[in-house]
Amino acid sequence: MPDTALEYLAGSSVRPATLAAFREHGRLSLRNLDDRVSASRRTLKRTLTTMESRGWIRRVDGVYEFTALGDAIFDAYETFRDRERLAERVRPFLEHTPAEAFDLDIDALADANVVAPDDDPTAPVDRLMELRAEAARLREYAPFLLIDSVRQLAARVDNGQSAPDVTLVLETGRPGGTTPEYRERFETLASAPSVDICRYPDGVPFAFGVADGHAFIGAADLDGMPCALLEGDSPELVAWVERTLDDYLDAAKPLTPE
Numbered sequence: 001m002p003d004t005a006l007e008y009l010a011g012s013s014v015r016p017a018t019l020a021a022f023r024e025h026g027r028l029s030l031r032n033l034d035d036r037v038s039a040s041r042r043t044l045k046r047t048l049t050t051m052e053s054r055g056w057i058r059r060v061d062g063v064y065e066f067t068a069l070g071d072a073i074f075d076a077y078e079t080f081r082d083r084e085r086l087a088e089r090v091r092p093f094l095e096h097t098p099a100e101a102f103d104l105d106i107d108a109l110a111d112a113n114v115v116a117p118d119d120d121p122t123a124p125v126d127r128l129m130e131l132r133a134e135a136a137r138l139r140e141y142a143p144f145l146l147i148d149s150v151r152q153l154a155a156r157v158d159n160g161q162s163a164p165d166v167t168l169v170l171e172t173g174r175p176g177g178t179t180p181e182y183r184e185r186f187e188t189l190a191s192a193p194s195v196d197i198c199r200y201p202d203g204v205p206f207a208f209g210v211a212d213g214h215a216f217i218g219a220a221d222l223d224g225m226p227c228a229l230l231e232g233d234s235p236e237l238v239a240w241v242e243r244t245l246d247d248y249l250d251a252a253k254p255l256t257p258e
Contacts, residue, residue: 140209
């Protein structure tokens, strides 16, 4: 079975370079192409023969010209390569995230940043703490809150200054089997006038939210521990987070006071 266009172009760097030369320079003779593509004359002849058979180029008056089909194929190939490079860049997040739980098109992540624990195991959590530290408005879903998060949020609503507007949607609701400090600080957080906490048990297995218009989504390992943080403020990313939070809030139950 003949290679698909993608398989053929990916099989040698000479092939996309040949199409790029035609796109840039128009009609080219074999000699002109030889000046622009780093390959042996034999390889170029074989490449031209194959591309002509595929309808991507054609011979006109002793030279070769790019066809509209070749241009369309090259566009599709470049789009794939761009998306592949983007997927590799945000791989630390994507490879730990279930596809069914994250349906945002990858193009929306073009300007996003990924914090991975390459050199610092706590880097994703540290960055999330930074995003929360000065936020005047925070909306967040989390399967559970780590003790550092509970300490941080409780301190912010209990320091006598202007308290942030916080909406939390948690999978587990009130913590069970935790330390006395955790329970005490959680109750400080839950009883604060500027904080709304709801329980939604059917959420995704990772945290996400918006801090002053800046979206963040955490990736978790199979034990539920944070292992990467995707962040950004593109309209598409923020809208996905806000929309998902709204859906959760519509189905969530408010946390009842003790």
